[in-house]
Amino acid sequence: MLEEKEVVEKKKFGIGIVTILTILLIVVVLVGIVFIMRVMGKQKLTSSGAGTEIVEIGETDASLAEGQILYDGNIYERNEDLITILIMGIDKETYTEVGGASWEEEEGSELAGGQADALFLLLLNPHNKQADLIAINRNSMTDVDVFDADGNYTGVFTKQIALQHGYGDGGEESCKRQVQAVSRMFHNIPIDSYAALSMDAIPELNDAVGGITVDVLDDIIYPEYDMDLHQGDAVTLYGEKAYWYIRLRNEDEFNSNELRLKRQKQYMTAFAAAAKQKASSDIRVAVQLFQLAQKYMVTNIDLSSFTYLATEALGYQFNIENIYSLEGETLQGNQFEEFYVDDDALQDLIIRLFYELVEEDAALSSADS
Numbered sequence: 001m002l003e004e005k006e007v008v009e010k011k012k013f014g015i016g017i018v019t020i021l022t023i024l025l026i027v028v029v030l031v032g033i034v035f036i037m038r039v040m041g042k043q044k045l046t047s048s049g050a051g052t053e054i055v056e057i058g059e060t061d062a063s064l065a066e067g068q069i070l071y072d073g074n075i076y077e078r079n080e081d082l083i084t085i086l087i088m089g090i091d092k093e094t095y096t097e098v099g100g101a102s103w104e105e106e107e108g109s110e111l112a113g114g115q116a117d118a119l120f121l122l123l124l125n126p127h128n129k130q131a132d133l134i135a136i137n138r139n140s141m142t143d144v145d146v147f148d149a150d151g152n153y154t155g156v157f158t159k160q161i162a163l164q165h166g167y168g169d170g171g172e173e174s175c176k177r178q179v180q181a182v183s184r185m186f187h188n189i190p191i192d193s194y195a196a197l198s199m200d201a202i203p204e205l206n207d208a209v210g211g212i213t214v215d216v217l218d219d220i221i222y223p224e225y226d227m228d229l230h231q232g233d234a235v236t237l238y239g240e241k242a243y244w245y246i247r248l249r250n251e252d253e254f255n256s257n258e259l260r261l262k263r264q265k266q267y268m269t270a271f272a273a274a275a276k277q278k279a280s281s282d283i284r285v286a287v288q289l290f291q292l293a294q295k296y297m298v299t300n301i302d303l304s305s306f307t308y309l310a311t312e313a314l315g316y317q318f319n320i321e322n323i324y325s326l327e328g329e330t331l332q333g334n335q336f337e338e339f340y341v342d343d344d345a346l347q348d349l350i351i352r353l354f355y356e357l358v359e360e361d362a363a364l365s366s367a368d369s
Contacts, residue, residue, distance in 0.1 A: 088196035089118030116165035138162035201296035206242035
C-alpha cells in the first residue's frame with residue numbers, strides 16, 4: 001500500500017542548469033520560438049491537461065474586466081502572449097553514458113521513466129523581449145499522479161516533484177505528466193510546451209561552443225572522476241569536466257544543492273555568451289546545435305518551427321538576474337530531504353512574471369470615489 005507521503009533516496013548528483021541553458025539558448029531563445037509560437041497562434045503543443053486559468057490567486061469581482069484580478073490592492077491581468085516552456089533534465093542517460101543515473105530503479109518499477117532531476121520553467125515575454133527562468137527544487141513536495149508498474153492509475157500522493165516523470169514511459173507520456181504536475185503546483189498555470197534532455201548531452205554541447213571558461217567557485221576534488229579543481233582557479237571546461245562541474249555536490253552537507261546552484265548559474269551565464277556570440281555571426285550554428293541536442297531530447301517542438309525566423313529571437317534579454325528560485329524551506333524527512341514551497345511567495349512570483357499591472361491602488365481609488 002502506498003503511503004501518503006514518500007521521498008526518494010538521497011542523491012549525490014543533479015542534472016544541473018546546463019540542461020536548461022542548452023534548451024534556453026539553443027532550442028528556444030536563439031531559434032525564434034517566441035515568434036514561431038505567435039505565428040502558429042500560440043498553439044498548445046501538449047495535451048497534459050494544464051489549465052487555462054491561474055486559480056486561487058487574488059480576488060475576482062463583477063466590476064473587473066474578464067481575466068483581471070485584484071491582488072494586494074492592485075488590478076492585474078494575465079499576459080496572454082507569454083510563452084511558457086517546461087525544461088526537464090532527466091537522470092537517465094539515453095545515448096551515451098558519462099556518469100550514469102544517480103539512482104537505480106528495479107526492473108518493472110513504476111519509476112522506470114527516470115526522474116526529472118532538474119526542472120525549470122522558461123518564460124518568454126514578447127512585450128519586453130525578455131526571457132525569465134524559474135528554478136523548481138526537485139525535492140519540492142507536491143501532488144504527484146501515481147501509476148503502478150503496469151501503468152494503472154493509483155491516485156494522487158504527496159511526493160517529490162522529480163518523481164512525476166518516472167511514472168511514465170520515459171518519453172512523451174512522462175513529459176506530459178510532468179507538465180501537468182508543474183502546472184498544478186503553479187496554481188494551474190498553462191504550459192505551452194516542453195523539452196526533456198538527458199544527462200549525456202552535456203559534454204558534446206559544451207564542446208560545440210568551444211568549451212566554457214570559469215573561475216572555480218569552490219573546491220571540486222573527486223579523483224574517481226578526474227576532477228581536481230580549486231577555488232579561484234581559472235579553467236576552461238571541456239567534455240566530461242563540464243559535466244562534472246555542474247553535477248557534483250557534497251552529499252554529506254545538508255542542502256548542498258545551494259552551492260552547486262551557484263556554479264550552475266555561473267556556467268549558464270558563460271555558456272549564454274558563447275552560444276549567442278556564435279549564433280549571432282552564423283545562425284546555422286543554432287540549428288546545428290539543436291540537431292545535435294535532438295538525439296538526447298524529447299520535445300514537442302520540431303526543427304522546422306525552430307528554423308523559422310530564427311534571427312528574430314537573438315534580441316531577447318537574458319542574464320543571471322532573470323533566474324528565479326522558489327522560496328521555501330528544506331527539512332530533513334524520515335530519511336531524505338524535503339522542500340516545502342512558500343505558497344505566498346510563489347503567488348507573488350506568479351503575479352510578477354505571469355501578470356501585468358493594469359491599475360495601482362485600485363482598492364483605495366474605488367473607496368475614495
